[in-house]
Every structure is written in structure tokens, then in C-alpha cells.
Amino acid sequence: MGNVCDGESRQSQPEIELAPRVAQPQGEPIHAQPVLDIEAASEASRHDSSGIPLQTDTAHHDPTTIPSQQEPRRPCRFYAKGYCKSGDTCTLLHGKPEEDDGEERSKENKKGRDSIRELGGAWVRFGPGAAATEIILPSDFSAVRISNLPTGFSTQLIEDMLWRAGLNRSRCDIYVSSTKKDTAMVRVWSPSFPKKAWGYLGTRNPDLEVVPIPVPFPVGSNLRRVDCREVQFTWYRPSREVNLIFSTREAALRLHRQVPTGFTVHGYRVIAHPPALGDDLVTWVVRLTGLPEIVRDQDVIQIIPKRHWPFQNQIRYLVYTNDTETESTFVRSMLDEYGPLERWEVSEISEGGQIKGQAVFFEESHARNAATSLDGKRLPFSKSRRLSTTLVTVVKFDVLPRVYEVVQDQINAHKRSWEDQNIDFAAIPPRGSYVTLQLKGCDRESMAKAKHELELILAGEVMRQRGKNIWHSSFNNTGEAYETLKTIEKELGIAIVRDGWLSQFRVFGAEGRQALVAKTLNRLIKDISSPHVIRLDQLSEFCWAVGGGLEEIQSQLGQEKAAFDESSDSILIQGSEDDLAQAKLIMARGQARASGDSLKPKQYCQICFWVAEEPVMTSCNHSYCDHCFVGMCEAMATNPGEFCITCEGDAGKCRKVFELAEIRSLLLSETFDKILEESFTSFVQRHQDQFRYCPTPDCSQVYRATSRTEKEPPEFTCNNCLASICTACHAAHPALTCAEHQDHASGGLQALNKLKKKLGVQDCPRCQTSLEKIAGCDHIICEGCGTDICWVCMAAFDNGDACYQHLMTVHKGVDYD
Incomplete structure (x- = not known):
């Protein structure tokens, strides 16, 4: 597949080896270079924002080429890693890797995969000494969808278009839609690429439709797909007001007390306002607001008990009677001012006269600005009605169907709480190998809490015993051991996801039964492990074994994997070929330490200078206590310089930089992960x-x-x-x-407010326009939004009559200046 890089910053971005597509269990750091491998995107992510499934044909590889009828070609391992320098001239197969239920393993790439972790929302590469060497973020990438391409186009055509438009296309991925033959996706290591492509390609090729789309995440990535590009909006259709006129204040009060709060007429929620003195200063008026435009006298009378009927009804006429389509056009134009829309939808009018809709912007910043600026803004087709806007947050998780099946009960236990917080949960049917779980809501804090709850469920639990992962290399392949594993899943009603690179099982749906699952897995591993014998033919070998060598092997492999057989003077290794090789290496190092007096000082810890407890032997032949070695690694985080774990042997003169693989082999899995996190933190701080x-x-x-x-x-x-x-x-x-x-933040606002108070300037309570009253009564009209305002208390009203009534009843006059 093509390389990915921002062409304009190519010299500053190092060339990165790409790892193959890997399906990773939810909640666990991923160890591939996934952000650079578009094939690592989940099946749910292989559809762009229009739901178009994407083929895995990339730049330099023409999807329309028909292979000749020859013997099947071997897969190209360079293409599988993410790039092939030969391009179209390569004689090996550039094809889509086979899927394996979301789990895929490869020993060939284990070393490179071990050097990359997903931490802090980024992909972090680690090098010798466990030093963080590079941080790659999802925001470093961008993608566009190009539509209306000519029939029969190839990826080479798109490359040429990018080149003619002045866009660097040397490291990009080009994907062709499998359903829409005129559509392709281009993904580049450059956040600004969509804007450039949009402008350049649109100018030179006006028939093309070029729109930015979210960048797909790799399979199993712990970086959840958070989307904040949707804005929900509402406004109300025109409503009428009715004045119920009474001869006395007491009669008006009796009606107001009898009318139920929040009653409806034709589905519209109607509000009855407290009695107010009429314009003639004799009668009393109860104002009903929110009535539908089709209301008639009898509709109002029917909701009032006969004994409280007024002697006169006064239905006010509407000034604005635009239809819904016209109003929708105005609302869309308001949203369009903040950026182009990917999707727009307006619902039918509700019974209460409310019109709802949603607009999805191409860019999150446009959506956020629109939601903030337009909320409460007066509609251009009405003096009294306003638009309500809310930014919507959507979080998506891709999970294996069998994982979702066993955690459904845990999720359902939270759904009621999420619904109470106006958070919608949905499970989108699988496209390919994954089910997409979606949380959608408007309140950020509630969404963050719900997201965390769902993440805990989808994280599962890593099976460990005495700090070491429960694992056997037989599970790297889909053989008899894997079939037995599936039987255990069915019997216990759980899901077990294998991770060959981290050498661990991640179990889902095993609440309260973790010990049982661990015991079952250990028993399975014991059954499938092949016994290996290390014969102690030499006296020195026997003395080493009984003098602490066996304990050293057990500390590295696990207590249950090594035992001493007195009948044959042998060490029995119950495990894999890798376990046997590691045991022999430990034994060889032990023999080397005991081979001569010159090596005796190496038996002492290089940190505390005592005889090493639970000794750790490094490749440079220096010994450490197990806890001293851990402490030395952890202390690197407090060093003022670069984080790098080096040997302190020979009184600090050795300074050999440990390879990452060696550090991992000498530490427990949990400790190794902690060291990498500290290295990452140190890198960010520097x-x-x-x-x-x-x-x-x-x-x-x-x-x-x-x-x-x-x-x-x-x-x-x-x-x-x-x-x-x-x-x-x-x-x-x-x-x-x-x-x-x-x-x-620096105090400018406080200073401005102080000056405004001194000058007698006040802000409109609705649009915040600064207002100054020079002369006249205390009823003013905001020039910004047309709101009627009481200058005394800054109360806002929908009309002047209400404001005057307020001034008379509350402030006892209008006070002309």
C-alpha cells in the first residue's frame, strides 16, 4: 500500500516502517504502527462518512488491473507492511489480507510491534533503553472523498490530478469505493490536506466533488472514534396569543388559578400569564401564549370552565406565516455561514409546533462555532422566535460480535441511566467483522462518564497469574488449541480474545469468575504443553541447579513450568520450545558466572552491592537484584535528561543501552508497561x-x-x-x-464592565448587545435583536405592551427622562 506523509513536511517526518493489519482486543494498547496502515482500519471504519465501503486498492496499485491466469503469486511482505517500493512493477501479490475473526498474528513483525504502544491517545514508538522516540497522533492525518470521477478511472489518474493541482502525493493512500464506481478516498499525513485539495481540485476540476471525511482508525485501536460535527437545532412555528378580558381583577385571578399549568390546545403547550391591567386601565387581561395559528374562539372556550368565561376574547393575528420549507431554507443559510455541511435533515413539525433537525459539518470547529454562536439567535423571518442549537457528541466503539454478545447484559444494566441523561445507545449491525457500539448525547460531562463506563466493560480483563500473563505459543495459530479455547468460551459463556504479540488472553463477560477462567486456561496450557528435559550431566550443572539455578528459571518462566526430577537428575520444562530455549539460556549464563573466579564479582548486585536476590543477568553479564533492576528502570523517569535505561555495572562505567526486547524479558508484563508509560510521560514533559x-x-x-x-x-x-x-x-x-x-482572561473584560457601569451602559439580556439610554421612558428596544426590555431591571419581553404592563405593576411607572 502507499506510504503516508505530509508532502510539505516530508523532510521533517522520518520514514516509518509500517506494520501489517492487526485486530486488537478492546481496551488494550496496540503494538502495531496502525495509524500508518489504512488496512488496519476496522470494517466499520472502511466506510466513509457516506457509508461507502472502501476497497483496499491504494496508490500505485490500479484496482482495475486484471491478473493473468497464472499460478497464484506469493503475497508481497513489503506491501503487507504498508509499502512496496516496486509499485506496479512488483511481481508479488498486492492484495487484501485474510481476516480471522478480528484476530491476526505474525511472528515476523513481533519485534517491530513490541516497540509501539498506544498511550495518551497517541501511537508511541519506543527504541533502545525504552526511550520514546516518536509520537504520532490521529490528528496528524486527514482524508477526503472525491466523487464524480470519470468512468474507469485508476489510482494513477487520481495521483496525476493531485500532482497537477500542486499537491504532493508521494506518501498517500488512495482507496476506490466498491459500490460507487465514481468515488475514491485519499488519506494523507497532513491535517491541512483537505482544505488544499478542496480548493485546488475544485478550481481545476469543477465537476469533482471533494469533501473532507473522518480518518478511519485501525482495528481494535483504543482510540475511540469521537465525532463532534453534528449540531441539533430547533425552532417553533408561528403561534398566536389570546387575551381573555375580565371586568374585575378578582375574576381574572380566579380563572388564572383554575387553568391547569402547561395545558395543550391542538398539541401546542399553552401558557397562561398572570392578570394584568388592560390598556383602558379598567379591565383585566389574562394572556394565553403559544396557541397554534389555526386556533378558534371555541377552542379556547372549551378549556375554560363556564363559570370563569371572560366577557370578551381577543385573538391576535400573526404577522409571519412562512411555510416550513421557506423557514428551513433560512435556517440552513444561517448554518452555512459557519462552514459547508456534509448532511442536513429537518424533521416533521411536532404536535407542539416544534421543528427539529440536525446538520453535520465537515469540520468539527465549524460545528462548534455554529452551535455556540447561533444558540438563542433571532430567526430572520420572525421578530419573536429564536433558534436553539446544541452540539452533539458521538462516540463509537468497534467490537467483535462474540464479545458484544457476552457483555450485552453489562451494557443493558447501564442503559437506563444513560437514557435518564438523554444519552442514546445503539448497536449498529456488523459490517464485516465488527459491531459498532455508539453513544450519542449533548452534555459533555454525562457523555464522558457514559463513555468511561462502556470502556470499562469493553476493556475485558487480562488473565495473569503471579504477575505474569497466562499464555502459550500454541495459541498463535488456529489449531487444536484454539478449537479447545472456543469450547471453553461456550461452556463458560465468555469471550476470549488472543493477543500473540503481548502473549496474553483478554477475557470478556467473566464477572466474578476470573479465578475459574484463569484456572481453566492454566489447565488447558498444562495439557497442551510438551515436556522438555534438560539433563544435568556435568557436576557443575547439577550444582548450579540445586544452588539456585532452578529458582532462577522458575522466576523467569513461572513456578509451574520448571521442576527438578531427582530420578534422572534433570530439569523438566513444561512449556513451549521458546520456554525451553529461555531455560537453556538462563542455565548457560549461570554456568558462565560460575566458570571462574574472575566472574564472581558479577554475582553481586550492581546497585546495592549485596549478593543478588532473585538475580537478573543482563546481556553485558552484570547481575542485579530483581527489585533493584526494577527500581533502576523506574528511576529513569526522574532524570533531567533523556529517558534511557542503561547498565550501571562496573560502578556505573558499563553504560550499555539495553535493547527494548531485553528489558521486556527481564520485567513482569505489568512493570514493563509501567516503564513505557513513564518513558512516554518523560518525553512529553521534555x-x-x-x-x-x-x-x-x-x-x-x-x-x-x-x-x-x-x-x-x-x-x-x-x-x-x-x-x-x-x-x-x-x-x-x-x-x-x-x-x-x-x-x-487578563482582566480586559472586568475593566470594560467597570467602564460600562460608569457610563450607564447595559447589555441586552438576549443578544448581549451593549445599550445606552439617552432619553425617553424605561421601555427600550434592542437594536441588535429587537427585544423589548425594561431598562430598570433589564427584564426581556416579547412585545411592548407586556413591557409597559411590567413597568406599571412592578416599578409603578414608566419614568420619562
Whole structure:
């Protein structure tokens, strides 16, 4: 497949070896280079925002080429890794890898995969000494969908189009839709690529439709797909008001007390306002608002008891009577001002006269600005009605169907709570190998909590015993051992996901039965393990074994995998060929330590200088206590320099940098993961100009910092807590520029408010327009939104009559200046 990189920053971005597609269990850090492998996208992610399934034909590989009828070609291992320098001239097969129920293993790429972890919302590459060497974020990539392409086009045609438009296409992925023959997707390592492609391609090829789309995530990635591009909006159809006129205040009060709160007429919710003195200053009026435009006198009378009938009804006429289609056009134009829309939908009018709809923007920043700026804004076709807008957050999880089946009860236990918080949960039927679980809501804090609850369920549990993963290499393949594993799944009603790279089982649906599952897996491994014998023919070998060598093997492999057989003077290894090889290596190192007096000092810990307890022997032939070695690794995080684990042997003179594989072999799985996390944290702290942590307390997600000089710095939506942060000034300020936010934060707003108070300037309670009263009565009309306002208390009204009535009854006059 094609390489991925931003052409304009290619010199600054190192060439990265890509790993093959890997389906990873939910909740566990992924160890491939997934962000660079579009084939690693889940089946649910292989559909662009229009739901178009995408073929896996990429740049430099023409999907229309028909292979000749020859003997099947071997797969190209370079193409499987993500790139092939030979391109179209390669004689090996460039095809889609076979799927295996979301689990796929390859020993060939284990080493490279072990060096990459998913931490803090990023893919992190680690090198020698467990040093973090590179951080790659999903936001580093972008994708566009190109439609209306000519019939029979090839990926080469798209490459040529990009080249003619002045867009670097040397490292990009091009995917052709399998259902829409005129559509393709282009993915590039460059956040700004969609804007450039949109402008350049659209200008040179006006018939093409070029739109940005979300970048698909790799299979099993712990980076949940968080989408904040949808804005929900509502407004009301025109409504009438009815004045019920009474001769006395007492009669008006009796009616007001008798009318039920929130009663409806033709499905419209009607509000009865308290009695107010009429314009003639003699009669009393109870105003009913929110009535449908088709209301008649008898409709109003029917809801009033006969003994409380007024002596006169006064139905006010509507000024604005636009149809729904016309109003929708106005609303869309308001949204279009903030950016292009990917999707737009308006629902039918509800019984209460409310019109609802949703608009999906191509870019999240446009949606966020629209939701913030348009909420409460007066509609252009009405003086009294306003638009309500809300930003919607959508979080999606891709899970294996068998995993979803066993955790459904756990999810259902939370659904009622989610519904109470207006959070919708949906399980989208599988496309390919995965079920997509979706949470959708408007309140960020509630959504973050629901997301965390669902993540805990989908994380499953890694089966460990005495700090070591329960695992056997036989499960790397789909053989007899795997078939037995599926039988255990059915018997216990659980799902077991294998991870050959991390050498672990992740179990789902085993609440309260973890010990039983661990015992069952251990028994299975014992049954399938082949016994191996290490004969102790030499006296030195026997002395080493009984003098602590056996315990050293057991500490590395596990207590249950090594035993001493007195009848044959042998060590029995109950495990795989890898276990046997590791035991022999431990024995050889032990023999080397005991072979001469010159090596005796190496038997002492290089940290505490005592005889090493539970000794750890390094490749440079230095010994450490197990806990001293762990402490040395952890101490690297507090060093002022680069994080790098080196040997402290020979009084600190050795300084050999340990390879990552060696560090992993000398540490428990949990400790190794912790060391990598500390290395990652150290890297971020030393590169504050490039990376920042989400400012939400206890949130560990990172984002790429941008320069304050950027005209429109991108926003970062935290994958964990769902907070939205400006990547330039590292604060949340929707609908404000960094300068405006800085002005507010530095005291400019306080100073302005102080000056406004001194000058007698007040803000409109609805649109915040600053108003100054020069002369006249205390009833004013906002020039910004047309709201009638009481200047004394800044109360807002829908009409002048209501404002005057308020002034007379509450403030006892209108007070002309």
C-alpha cells in the first residue's frame, strides 16, 4: 500500500516502517504502527462518512488491473507492511489480507510491534533503553472523498490530478469505493490536506466533488472514534396569543388559578400569564401564549370552565406565516455561514409546533462555532422566535460480535441511566467483522462518564497469574488449541480474545469468575504443553541447579513450568520450545558466572552491592537484584535528561543501552508497561513545544501543540474526557479567537464592565448587545435583536405592551427622562 506523509513536511517526518493489519482486543494498547496502515482500519471504519465501503486498492496499485491466469503469486511482505517500493512493477501479490475473526498474528513483525504502544491517545514508538522516540497522533492525518470521477478511472489518474493541482502525493493512500464506481478516498499525513485539495481540485476540476471525511482508525485501536460535527437545532412555528378580558381583577385571578399549568390546545403547550391591567386601565387581561395559528374562539372556550368565561376574547393575528420549507431554507443559510455541511435533515413539525433537525459539518470547529454562536439567535423571518442549537457528541466503539454478545447484559444494566441523561445507545449491525457500539448525547460531562463506563466493560480483563500473563505459543495459530479455547468460551459463556504479540488472553463477560477462567486456561496450557528435559550431566550443572539455578528459571518462566526430577537428575520444562530455549539460556549464563573466579564479582548486585536476590543477568553479564533492576528502570523517569535505561555495572562505567526486547524479558508484563508509560510521560514533559496534556484534571490524553501565529489554530477534542481545547493557547474558548480569550482572561473584560457601569451602559439580556439610554421612558428596544426590555431591571419581553404592563405593576411607572 502507499506510504503516508505530509508532502510539505516530508523532510521533517522520518520514514516509518509500517506494520501489517492487526485486530486488537478492546481496551488494550496496540503494538502495531496502525495509524500508518489504512488496512488496519476496522470494517466499520472502511466506510466513509457516506457509508461507502472502501476497497483496499491504494496508490500505485490500479484496482482495475486484471491478473493473468497464472499460478497464484506469493503475497508481497513489503506491501503487507504498508509499502512496496516496486509499485506496479512488483511481481508479488498486492492484495487484501485474510481476516480471522478480528484476530491476526505474525511472528515476523513481533519485534517491530513490541516497540509501539498506544498511550495518551497517541501511537508511541519506543527504541533502545525504552526511550520514546516518536509520537504520532490521529490528528496528524486527514482524508477526503472525491466523487464524480470519470468512468474507469485508476489510482494513477487520481495521483496525476493531485500532482497537477500542486499537491504532493508521494506518501498517500488512495482507496476506490466498491459500490460507487465514481468515488475514491485519499488519506494523507497532513491535517491541512483537505482544505488544499478542496480548493485546488475544485478550481481545476469543477465537476469533482471533494469533501473532507473522518480518518478511519485501525482495528481494535483504543482510540475511540469521537465525532463532534453534528449540531441539533430547533425552532417553533408561528403561534398566536389570546387575551381573555375580565371586568374585575378578582375574576381574572380566579380563572388564572383554575387553568391547569402547561395545558395543550391542538398539541401546542399553552401558557397562561398572570392578570394584568388592560390598556383602558379598567379591565383585566389574562394572556394565553403559544396557541397554534389555526386556533378558534371555541377552542379556547372549551378549556375554560363556564363559570370563569371572560366577557370578551381577543385573538391576535400573526404577522409571519412562512411555510416550513421557506423557514428551513433560512435556517440552513444561517448554518452555512459557519462552514459547508456534509448532511442536513429537518424533521416533521411536532404536535407542539416544534421543528427539529440536525446538520453535520465537515469540520468539527465549524460545528462548534455554529452551535455556540447561533444558540438563542433571532430567526430572520420572525421578530419573536429564536433558534436553539446544541452540539452533539458521538462516540463509537468497534467490537467483535462474540464479545458484544457476552457483555450485552453489562451494557443493558447501564442503559437506563444513560437514557435518564438523554444519552442514546445503539448497536449498529456488523459490517464485516465488527459491531459498532455508539453513544450519542449533548452534555459533555454525562457523555464522558457514559463513555468511561462502556470502556470499562469493553476493556475485558487480562488473565495473569503471579504477575505474569497466562499464555502459550500454541495459541498463535488456529489449531487444536484454539478449537479447545472456543469450547471453553461456550461452556463458560465468555469471550476470549488472543493477543500473540503481548502473549496474553483478554477475557470478556467473566464477572466474578476470573479465578475459574484463569484456572481453566492454566489447565488447558498444562495439557497442551510438551515436556522438555534438560539433563544435568556435568557436576557443575547439577550444582548450579540445586544452588539456585532452578529458582532462577522458575522466576523467569513461572513456578509451574520448571521442576527438578531427582530420578534422572534433570530439569523438566513444561512449556513451549521458546520456554525451553529461555531455560537453556538462563542455565548457560549461570554456568558462565560460575566458570571462574574472575566472574564472581558479577554475582553481586550492581546497585546495592549485596549478593543478588532473585538475580537478573543482563546481556553485558552484570547481575542485579530483581527489585533493584526494577527500581533502576523506574528511576529513569526522574532524570533531567533523556529517558534511557542503561547498565550501571562496573560502578556505573558499563553504560550499555539495553535493547527494548531485553528489558521486556527481564520485567513482569505489568512493570514493563509501567516503564513505557513513564518513558512516554518523560518525553512529553521534555517536548512541551510539541505536545501538551489535556488540562482536565486526571486526564492523560495528549495533543500536538500549534503556534500562536496560526490564523485558525485547530481545536483538540479529548478522546477521553471529550473536552475541547485550543491547541495554540491551550484553553477552551469556543467562538472566540485566542486574542479575545486572552483579553478576557487578563482582566480586559472586568475593566470594560467597570467602564460600562460608569457610563450607564447595559447589555441586552438576549443578544448581549451593549445599550445606552439617552432619553425617553424605561421601555427600550434592542437594536441588535429587537427585544423589548425594561431598562430598570433589564427584564426581556416579547412585545411592548407586556413591557409597559411590567413597568406599571412592578416599578409603578414608566419614568420619562
